[in-house]
Amino acid sequence: MPDKIPSDSVGLVSPQTHHFDQPLDLVSGAVIQEYDLAYETYGKLNQAKSNAILICHALSSNHHVAGYNTPDDKKPGWWENFIGPGKPIDTNKFYVVGSNNLGGCFGSTGPSSINPDSDKPFGPDFPIVTVKDWVQSQARLSDVLGIEQWAAVIGGSLGGMQVLQWSIDYPDRLRHAITIAAAAKLTAQNIGFNEVARQAIVTDSDFHKGRFYDHNTEPSRGLRIARMLGHITYLSDDSMREKFGRQLRDERIDFGYEVEFEIESYLRYQADSFVGKFDANTYLLMTKALDYFDPASDYDNDLAKAISHAKANFLVVSFTGDWRFAPSRAREIVKALHDNNLNVSYAEIKATHGHDAFLMKIPHYMEIFGAYMERVASEL
Amino acid sequence: MPDKIPSDSVGLVSPQTHHFDQPLDLVSGAVIQEYDLAYETYGKLNQAKSNAILICHALSSNHHVAGYNTPDDKKPGWWENFIGPGKPIDTNKFYVVGSNNLGGCFGSTGPSSINPDSDKPFGPDFPIVTVKDWVQSQARLSDVLGIEQWAAVIGGSLGGMQVLQWSIDYPDRLRHAITIAAAAKLTAQNIGFNEVARQAIVTDSDFHKGRFYDHNTEPSRGLRIARMLGHITYLSDDSMREKFGRQLRDERIDFGYEVEFEIESYLRYQADSFVGKFDANTYLLMTKALDYFDPASDYDNDLAKAISHAKANFLVVSFTGDWRFAPSRAREIVKALHDNNLNVSYAEIKATHGHDAFLMKIPHYMEIFGAYMERVASEL
Numbered sequence: 001m002p003d004k005i006p007s008d009s010v011g012l013v014s015p016q017t018h019h020f021d022q023p024l025d026l027v028s029g030a031v032i033q034e035y036d037l038a039y040e041t042y043g044k045l046n047q048a049k050s051n052a053i054l055i056c057h058a059l060s061s062n063h064h065v066a067g068y069n070t071p072d073d074k075k076p077g078w079w080e081n082f083i084g085p086g087k088p089i090d091t092n093k094f095y096v097v098g099s100n101n102l103g104g105c106f107g108s109t110g111p112s113s114i115n116p117d118s119d120k121p122f123g124p125d126f127p128i129v130t131v132k133d134w135v136q137s138q139a140r141l142s143d144v145l146g147i148e149q150w151a152a153v154i155g156g157s158l159g160g161m162q163v164l165q166w167s168i169d170y171p172d173r174l175r176h177a178i179t180i181a182a183a184a185k186l187t188a189q190n191i192g193f194n195e196v197a198r199q200a201i202v203t204d205s206d207f208h209k210g211r212f213y214d215h216n217t218e219p220s221r222g223l224r225i226a227r228m229l230g231h232i233t234y235l236s237d238d239s240m241r242e243k244f245g246r247q248l249r250d251e252r253i254d255f256g257y258e259v260e261f262e263i264e265s266y267l268r269y270q271a272d273s274f275v276g277k278f279d280a281n282t283y284l285l286m287t288k289a290l291d292y293f294d295p296a297s298d299y300d301n302d303l304a305k306a307i308s309h310a311k312a313n314f315l316v317v318s319f320t321g322d323w324r325f326a327p328s329r330a331r332e333i334v335k336a337l338h339d340n341n342l343n344v345s346y347a348e349i350k351a352t353h354g355h356d357a358f359l360m361k362i363p364h365y366m367e368i369f370g371a372y373m374e375r376v377a378s379e380l
Numbered sequence: 381m382p383d384k385i386p387s388d389s390v391g392l393v394s395p396q397t398h399h400f401d402q403p404l405d406l407v408s409g410a411v412i413q414e415y416d417l418a419y420e421t422y423g424k425l426n427q428a429k430s431n432a433i434l435i436c437h438a439l440s441s442n443h444h445v446a447g448y449n450t451p452d453d454k455k456p457g458w459w460e461n462f463i464g465p466g467k468p469i470d471t472n473k474f475y476v477v478g479s480n481n482l483g484g485c486f487g488s489t490g491p492s493s494i495n496p497d498s499d500k501p502f503g504p505d506f507p508i509v510t511v512k513d514w515v516q517s518q519a520r521l522s523d524v525l526g527i528e529q530w531a532a533v534i535g536g537s538l539g540g541m542q543v544l545q546w547s548i549d550y551p552d553r554l555r556h557a558i559t560i561a562a563a564a565k566l567t568a569q570n571i572g573f574n575e576v577a578r579q580a581i582v583t584d585s586d587f588h589k590g591r592f593y594d595h596n597t598e599p600s601r602g603l604r605i606a607r608m609l610g611h612i613t614y615l616s617d618d619s620m621r622e623k624f625g626r627q628l629r630d631e632r633i634d635f636g637y638e639v640e641f642e643i644e645s646y647l648r649y650q651a652d653s654f655v656g657k658f659d660a661n662t663y664l665l666m667t668k669a670l671d672y673f674d675p676a677s678d679y680d681n682d683l684a685k686a687i688s689h690a691k692a693n694f695l696v697v698s699f700t701g702d703w704r705f706a707p708s709r710a711r712e713i714v715k716a717l718h719d720n721n722l723n724v725s726y727a728e729i730k731a732t733h734g735h736d737a738f739l740m741k742i743p744h745y746m747e748i749f750g751a752y753m754e755r756v757a758s759e760l
Contacts, residue, residue: 028635128635188620188643192612195644196605199651202637203601205585221583225576225605232572240568246674253672255408255508257582257664261671263568264575271579284637291641292633294626323703 005068008084009076010042010091013067017107018144024102024137030127034116037141038107039063039099042083043091045147051380052147053089054138054174055079055098056155056162059230059286060278062106065098066091081361088370093377094151102137103129103285111281112213124210128285131158131293135165139173152176152376153312156358157325158286161293164333167310168295176376177312178369181322181358183329184303184336185294190324193233194287197226201280210281219280224271226283231270236321236354303332304339313343315372317365319357320350345372385448388464389456390422390471393447397487398524404482404517410507414496417521418487419443419479422463423471425527431760432527433469434518434554435459435478436535436542439666440610440658442486445478446471461741468750469534473757477525482517483509483665491661492593504590508665511538511673515545519553532556532756533692536738537705538666541673544713547690548675556756557692558749561702561738563709564683564716565674570704573613574667577606581660590661599660604651606663611650616701616734683712684719693723695752697745699737700730725752 005011017036024032040063045052055065057078066083068076083089083096100108103126111126118125142150153166153174160182167177186194201207204219212218235243244263259265299305314337318330327348337344347368351357357365385391397416404412420443425432435445437458446463448456463469463476480488483506491506498505522530533546533554540562547557566574581587584599592598615623624643639645679685694717698710707728717724727748731737737745 030635185626187617188624188626188641189612189615189617191626191641192608192620192643192647195641195647196608196612198637199608199648200580200605203604205601221585224583225580228572228576228579229609232569232576235569237567237569240572244568246565246568246571246677255410255668257578257668261568261571261575263572267572267575268579288635288637292635297626 008086009080010067010084012071013040013042013064013069013077015040015063015069015107018141020137020140022140024133024140026127026133027130028128032102032109032127035102035109035137036107036113037099037102037109037137038104039097039141040065040067040077041145042066042096043094045095045145046380048380049147050149050151051093052095052097052145052150054142054150054153054166055083055096056134056138056153056159057098057101058155058157058159059290060274060283062104063098063100063108064106065096078359081359082369088366088373089154090373090377093380097141097145097147099138099141101129101134101286103282103289105279105282110279111210111285112279121213123213123281126281126285128288130289131161131165132169134162134289135169138162138166139170142173148173150174151380152178152373154178154180155182156180157182157355158290161290164307165293165295167312167314168307171309171311174312175379176315177310178315178317178372179333180317181319181325181355182333183325184296184333186291191291193229194291197229198284198287200225200229201284207280212280218275220275223275223278223280223283227271227274228267231267233324234354234356236323236352238321238352239354242352303336307336308340310337310340310342315345315347315369317347317349317358317368319353319355320348321352322355322357324355388466389460390447390464392451393420393422393444393449393457395420395443395449395487398521400517400520402520404513404520406507406513407510408507412482412489412507415482415489415517416487416493417479417482417489417517418484419477419521420445420447420457421525422446422476423474425475425525426760428760429527430529430531431473432475432477432525432530434522434530434533435463435476436514436518436533436539437478437481438535438537438539439670440654440663442484443478443480443488444486445476458739461739462749468746468753470753470757473760474531477521477527479518479521481509481514481666483662483669485659485662490659491590491665492659501593503593503661506661506665508668510669511541511545512549514542514669515549518542518546519550522553528553530554531760532558532753534558534560535562536560537562537735538670541670544687545673545675547692547694548687551689551691554692555759556695557690558695558697558752559713560697561699561705561735562713563705564676564713566671571671573609574671577609578664578667580605580609581664587660592660598655600655603655603658603660603663607651607654608647611647613704614734614736616703616732618701618732619734622732683716687716688720690717690720690722695725695727695749697727697729697738697748699733699735699745700728701732702735702737704735
C-alpha cells in the first residue's frame with residue numbers, strides 16, 4: 001500500500017463470503033450442492049436499495065475490484081482506476097459489489113476447494129460452469145444482499161458477457177447494462193487460442209488429470225504458457241511496438257535462448273508471477289465458459305431474438321486496438337439491441353492498447369463512462 | 381501418390397546432398413567446420429546457366445518443393461501449386477532448386493545430425509544460424525551447381541526474408557527477387573508468439589536441455605503447443621470463421637475437455653501430425669532466425685540504406701488477410717526499394733486465407749505471379 005491511501009480510493013476493504021446451501025442446477029446438467037461466493041462491497045446501499053452496482057470480472061481476476069485488502073498490499077483492486085469517491089463509478093453515490101465467480105480460485109468454491117465428500121480438492125470433479133450459471137449464482141447473491149434491482153451491471157471482456165446474460169435472464173433486475181470490450185460469442189480464432197492454452201495445461205506432466213493437488217504440485221509450465229499467450233492477445237501489435245518494439249534487454253544479441261528482447265522478458269515475467277497465484281483447473285474452466293458463451297445459439301443464432309426480452313438501457317464500449325474482441329464484435333451487440341428498440345449508447349474508443357484498454361485510464365473512455373454513470377446516478 | 385501423376389507435376393524426384401568441407405563462419409561468431417546441404421532440382425539448367433531459380437523455404441518446410449519422392453507419397457512437395465510444366469514457375473523453362481536450410485531436420489546438417497566429435501546428435505551444441513548465414517550457405521551451393529547468377533530467388537514468409545538478404549549480400553548473383561508474405565523484420569508481437577512456442581518446448585520435461593536424443597525421447601508436448609499456435613497465426617480470423625466457425629464436432633456440447641469445436645480438432649490434428657516429423661531444436665533455431673532478421677539494424681535502422689547496393693528487380697506480394705506479415709509490412713519493403721530507384725512490382729492480393737495464402741492457388745495471385753515469371757523467362 002502506498003504510504004498514504006489516495007483520497008479517491010475506497011481504502012482498506014475486506015472480502016466477505018456467503019455460503020449457499022441450496023443446490024445450484026447448472027446448464028451442463030450437473031448440480032453443485034452447496035458453495036461459497038466471495039465478494040467485496042464499497043460505498044453504502046441507500047435506503048431504497050436502488051444504488052447498487054454489480055461488477056462482473058474477466059478470466060483471471062476476482063472480487064477484489066477496488067481498494068486495498070491489507071496495509072501491505074502493493075497494488076489496489078483491478079479496477080481502482082474506475083471505482084472510488086469521485087471516480088466514474090462513484091462510491092459516494094453507489095453501492096458497488098464485486099463477486100468472485102463460481103469455479104474461481106479466490107474464495108468462491110472452485111476446483112481447488114475441498115470437496116466435502118472426499119476431503120480432497122474437487123479438481124476435475126468440479127463441474128464446468130457457464131456464463132449463465134454465474135449469472136444465476138450472482139442473482140442469488142443479490143437476494144442475500146437484499147438487492148432486487150441493480151442500478152447497473154457492469155463488466156469488461158468475459159465480464160461483459162455476464163452483463164449481456166444478466167439482461168437476458170433477469171430483465172427486471174437491472175436498469176443499466178454496461179458491456180465493455182466484449183463479444184456475443186467467440187470466433188474460431190478466439191477458441192483456438194483458448195484451446196492452445198488448455199492443451200498446454202492438460203499435457204503438462206504435472207497436471208495428473210487435474211488431480212495435481214494430491215501430488216503436491218501444479219502444472220506450472222502449462223499455466224505459464226497459457227498466461228504468456230493470453231498476454232499477447234490482451235495487447236495489440238501497435239501497443240507492443242510502442243512498449244517494447246525490438247528493444248533488446250542487453251546491448252547485443254546473444255545467440256541463445258535466454259531473454260534477449262524486452263517483449264520476451266515481459267511475457268516471462270507476467271507468466272512467472274501468475275503461477276502459484278492462479279489455479280490451473282480454474283483457468284481451464286474459465287476458458288470453457290468463454291468458448292461456450294453464445295446466447296443466440298438457442299434462438300436460431302439470432303442475437304436480436306435472444307435479447308428480445310431485455311429491458312435495460314445499454315452502454316456498449318469497444319476499443320479500436322482490440323483485436324481479441326474488435327469493435328465489429330461490439331457492433332453486433334449494438335445491432336441486436338437496436339433491433340429490439342432498446343436504448344443504446346455505443347462508444348468506439350480510439351486506443352492502441354489492445355484488449356486491456358478496458359482497464360486503463362484513457363481520457364475519452366473515462367469521460368464517456370463517467371457521463372453515463374452520472375446519468376445512472378441522476379435517476380436514483 | 382495419386383494413381384497417375386498429374387501431367388503438370390515434375391513427377392518423381394530425388395533429393396540430393398552435397399557435403400561442404402570448408403568451414404562456414406556464422407554471424408554469431410561460431411564456425412561450422414563441415415556440413416551437408418540437402419536439395420532437389422527440377423527442370424534443366426540451360427547451357428548459358430541463366431535459367432536457374434532458387435526457392436527459399438519457410439520455418440517448417442524443406443527442399444522438397446515439388447513432385448513426389450516415392451511412388452507411395454500421398455502428397456507432393458509444398459509448392460506443387462506453383463512449380464511444374466506450364467505452372468507459374470515453369471519447369472519447361474526454368475531449372476528450379478530447393479535447398480533445406482542449414483540447421484534443418486530434413487537432410488541438411490542440423491541439431492539432430494550426428495556431431496563427428498561426439499558421435500551423438502549436436503543438440504544444443506549446434507550453433508544458431510541466421511538468415512544471412514543461410515544465404516551464404518546457399519551461395520556456396522550455387523557455386524557447386526555452377527550457377528553464377530540466379531534468374532530469380534523466390535520465397536514466402538521466412539523464405540522471403542532470405543530473398544531480401546540475397547539481394548543485399550549478393551547483388552550481382554540474382555536478376556529477380558520475389559518476396560511473398562514477408563517482412564523486413566518481426567514486430568514485438570511476432571517475437572512474442574515465437575517466444576511462447578520456444579518456452580513451450582524448452583520447459584517440456586522431455587527437452588533435457590536440448591539433449592533429448594540421448595534420452596530416446598523428444599519434447600513432443602511442447603512441440604505440439606508450438607505447432608498449434610503457429611497454425612493460428614498462419615490462418616486469419618476470417619478464414620477460420622469460414623472454415624470452422626463455431627461448428628461443433630458432435631451435435632452437442634459435452635462440457636468436458638475433449639475436442640468439441642471443429643477448430644480444436646483441426647489444431648490438435650495439425651499438432652499431432654507434426655510431432656515425430658520435425659526436430660524440436662530445429663524449430664527453436666528457425667524461430668530465432670526469424671526474430672533476429674533485421675537487415676536495417678546495421679544501417680541506423682534504415683532499410684533503404686541496408687538495401688542500397690541491391691540491383692535485382694523485385695516482385696513483392698502481400699495478402700490482405702495476413703495478420704502475421706500484413707500488407708503494411710510488405711509496403712515498408714516496397715518503400716525502401718523505391719527509395720533506391722529499383723524496379724519494383726507490388727501486388728496486394730485480396731485474400732481471406734491469412735499468412736498461408738502464399739501457398740494457395742488464388743487466381744489473382746497466380747495470374748500476377750505467372751505474368752511476372754513470363755517476363756523473367758522472356759529475358760532468358
